[in-house]
Structures are given as C-alpha cells and as structure tokens.
Amino acid sequence: MNESGPVDAAVEPPCSCKLGRNLAAYGLEDLHATIRERRADGDSLRDLERFVNRSLLDGAIREAGADVIGDVDGIYDALTGDDVSAGKRTEVRERLEHAGVDVGAVEAAFVSYQTVRSHLRECLDVETARESRLSVDDARGTIEWARSRSEGIVERTVQRLAAAEEVAAGDVDVSHVVRIDCSDCGASYPVDRFVDRGGCDCGD
Incomplete structure (x- = not known):
C-alpha cells in the first residue's frame, strides 16, 4: 500500500508519521484520542486500519461538500474490497469524482495496519502487544495525555x-479537572487521587 499521502503544510500535526499528517490534512486531529481509546477497548490493528481509512474518506467527502448517495462504510468497501467487481469500483470512483472528491488523494492517504501499529507505538506511546498489562504508571500517562489533549482542544x-x-475573551488558559465518582460507595476523587490511593472505598 502506498505510504505517502497529502500533507497540509499549514497544519501542524501532533506527529510526523503518515497517519498523523493525513489526519491533520483532513482536519481529523481529534481522532488521535479516539484511536487510543478504541485500542484500549479491544480494537485490533485491522479494526483501527478500517476506522482510520473510513474516517479519512468521510473527511474527504465532507471537505468537498459532496452530496454522495450511499453510506461511507459501503463506499469504502466498494473502493477497497477484494470481492468488488472492477465495474462497481469504477462506478463508485466516478460518482465520487463527479461530486468533487479527489479519490486518488484520499486513496493515497489510506494507511495499512502496520502504519497504525507504528503510530500507536511511536507517536501515542501505546504498547501493541496484546499480552501486555496496563501498569499504574502507564495509566497515569494515558490520563495526562487525554487531559492535556482535551484542554488544548x-x-x-x-x-x-x-x-x-x-465571544469576548482575553488570553485564556483552560484547565480540565477529571473526577471519578463511584455510585456504589459514594466516593468522589480527582482522578490522580483515585489512582494514587488504589481506587475508591469499595475495596475496604
């Protein structure tokens, strides 16, 4: 799969890998947090490959302001599926091009699961080995990354x-306090305190 893609020099991506550059090019920088969350929830690298590519296609369609008949999942499958006929693929490509979508550019932006794995490891500092366990230090890092990301957005x-x-605003400084509330014991802690004390009162 082609590992080069469109880059918008005016956008400063959070990382310089292909996945980061192309999310920035299509205005999808917020998906870095979603990729991390989906991996933590059990998505495979193949699942994330499809999620990222489908999101890039959706971003290209929205960027073009295109009124395209059909859902994005179906369009993505028609462009990439092994069991799709050449005639069907050509029909979908022509429909997208007619609507103003640069199909060649978005296809060049598609990533492989290997690129997703590299992005997780090298850019998001996420271990991709399924047998690895989440440590408290890893959890702190993930929480702090998500909080900083949210504040920045x-x-x-x-x-x-x-x-x-x-709105009227001067030089704003945003802070985001995350709390953990347990409905069983009624305890409430800032997330840092919750992690440091080993959880809530349910363990007592």
Whole structure:
C-alpha cells in the first residue's frame, strides 16, 4: 500500500508519521484520542486500519461538500474490497469524482495496519502487544495525555470563537479537572487521587 499521502503544510500535526499528517490534512486531529481509546477497548490493528481509512474518506467527502448517495462504510468497501467487481469500483470512483472528491488523494492517504501499529507505538506511546498489562504508571500517562489533549482542544476552540467575535475573551488558559465518582460507595476523587490511593472505598 502506498505510504505517502497529502500533507497540509499549514497544519501542524501532533506527529510526523503518515497517519498523523493525513489526519491533520483532513482536519481529523481529534481522532488521535479516539484511536487510543478504541485500542484500549479491544480494537485490533485491522479494526483501527478500517476506522482510520473510513474516517479519512468521510473527511474527504465532507471537505468537498459532496452530496454522495450511499453510506461511507459501503463506499469504502466498494473502493477497497477484494470481492468488488472492477465495474462497481469504477462506478463508485466516478460518482465520487463527479461530486468533487479527489479519490486518488484520499486513496493515497489510506494507511495499512502496520502504519497504525507504528503510530500507536511511536507517536501515542501505546504498547501493541496484546499480552501486555496496563501498569499504574502507564495509566497515569494515558490520563495526562487525554487531559492535556482535551484542554488544548477547548482552548483552541475558545480562541477561534474569540477571533470570530462570537465571544469576548482575553488570553485564556483552560484547565480540565477529571473526577471519578463511584455510585456504589459514594466516593468522589480527582482522578490522580483515585489512582494514587488504589481506587475508591469499595475495596475496604
């Protein structure tokens, strides 16, 4: 699979790998957190390959403002499926091109599961070996990464609102406090405290 793809030099990606560059090119930077979460929830590398590529295709369609008949999953399968006839694939490609979608560019942006694995390991610091167990230190790192990511997204969104004069704001600084509430014992802790004390009062 071609491991090169479109890069928007005006967008600063969180990493320089193919997956990071192309998520940035299609305005999908928020998916880094989703990829991490889906992996933690049990998605395989193949699952994530499909998720990323389907998201890139959806981003390309939305970027073109295209009114395309058919769901994105079906369109993606028609473009990539081994059991799809050449005639069907050509029909779908022509429909997308007619709607203004640069099919060649988005196909070049598609990633392989090997690229997903490299992105997880080298960019998101996620262990891809299924037998590995999550340590407390790993959990702290994941939580801090997610919190920092969330703060950055909120801060940039507020800054954009201020620039558009939709809200009045000076030099904003966003902080995000995550709490853990247990409905069984009624305890409530900031997430750092929850992890440091080994959980809530249910273990007492």
